[in-house]
Amino acid sequence: MRLGEIRNWLDAAMAERQTPPLFEVHPLELLGENDWKRFSGLDVQVNRRRDSGVLEIRFNRTERRRAVDLAQTAMAIARDEDPQRNFSELRRAHEESQFLVARTLIGSLPVLGPGGKVLIQDSDAAFMADITIRRRRLQAIASGEWNDPELLYRSLTTEFGDFPTNVEIDARLGYFELSKYDDQSLIRPVFMFLVRPHDELSEKGYVAWEIVRVQPATLNKLVAEREGLGVSE
């Protein structure tokens, strides 16, 4: 959509539903206690990252183990990390790619960002899975109120308002999860804006670019405004 349409989109997104809750992430030191029990019989090498607590799994490839079985095992492990999530179907990242991706949903909202997914590399050399799914505490935190739509809109017009008709914005509401390299203590709803030049301009030879802006969708007095968003802008 064009920049001018964002304000109405924000109003509609907020009117459609109640404020989604926030979730604390399970503390890192409590993870991994039962890992050895879970993985002892699976013939896999498992690494639970110390920075994020995310699981990296390398499968030992043998002729008897089909890729589809390994993928199912990876998905089962992923579901076990956060049983309350829904998973999309595991599919190729794009045609002929050696990567398979399954994204997740919390409630009815998609999990956006570099995390919140199972990423599998299926190549001759390796069958590896990154399970960037953080385990949430069961008790949700009430969100408080929606972020101010006018302020959100202005943050975009300030940055991209010089040529409002020349940019295209893909706006989404969802939860936000960081990459496997990031520590994250809170999973919260966000508005994510992917900004790029309008298609017609790219066809005319203008430089293509893609910039992402992430804003908290809701505010809570007990939580810092950008808590859980890492170094995102």
Add this chain to the structure above:
Amino acid sequence: MSHTEDNQIFLNAIRALNVTSRQAMALSLELAPQNPCEFLELTKVGSERRFSFARLFDQLLVRGHINWSSLRQSLADLALELHAQELDRETAADHVAPLPSLKTFAIAYCGEFKHKHLWDKLLPALGAAHRSPTLFASRLIEIGASLREISADEWLNVSPKSLRAMNDVSILYLCTHGRVEKAHYQAAMYDHYWQPSASDFCVKGPKVLALDTCHGADRTPPYQNFWSVALKGASIRLLLACEGPIVMDRLSAKRGYAFGDNLSQGNTSIADAWLRAVRATSTTGTSRPVAIGLGDNTSDAEAMLRLTFDDLSSPQKRPAPLSPCGSVCFADRH
């Protein structure tokens, strides 16, 4: 069975245990007939093989045909033979070991632009352009690689030929805007565009070019034609890029760190290190990383997709520049 035959059976069984020269010598000095598994630290031997050796050893003892003094002499000879083999292996390992002087890289980035054309006003500043290359550098320095050159913004110069420091650099990492202009790749510099050409890369230049820009490469014939001309006879053997746009924000810029981190795992190919890094850090999940191996023939190009950072730093395994005559072949992974 004769003495000689049983001695030979024993020796063959000892060889099968992969003993070292030191262990063979210790065994030759052992006076009492004793199962070697009981006093040698045979760490590389599984319990199954130890068991079968013990059974064979017991059978030989019962038969009583072993000539112990002759066997000790044979074991001493075996120790000398193994020692010679160990020295050969050490020499060979030294020859192919990574050389610190070749574990080198350079980074370049542009976050500010001052182009004259009106439409270039749509070229937004890249506030995070420094992050990918510098995070990449920080991780590589941690694993003992040397940073040879940093080039940024108005001082950005990516034509490796004009920079003496680029000689023998293994990887050049560039982060800026990129575009396709009439099927030619161009990277945005501070006040102009750079279009790579064969004259930019001398034979001693970088082996791997990581283009952390939009439209760095794709697998369509016109684009491959461009790169085959631009890199003919050049040093570049592996091109790491993204098909279409690459998302630029502070979070996605962690791909630089992730790339370096993946490279630190010695057995990971450079191609896989790049593909995984981009996929694992893309904020939108829409970036489509690609690794393109270049060679004088197809198998040569495919071999580049298996290249590791240690290979790049090894004088024996470091790939030669592309031939200046003949066409450039491509192999890709994505």
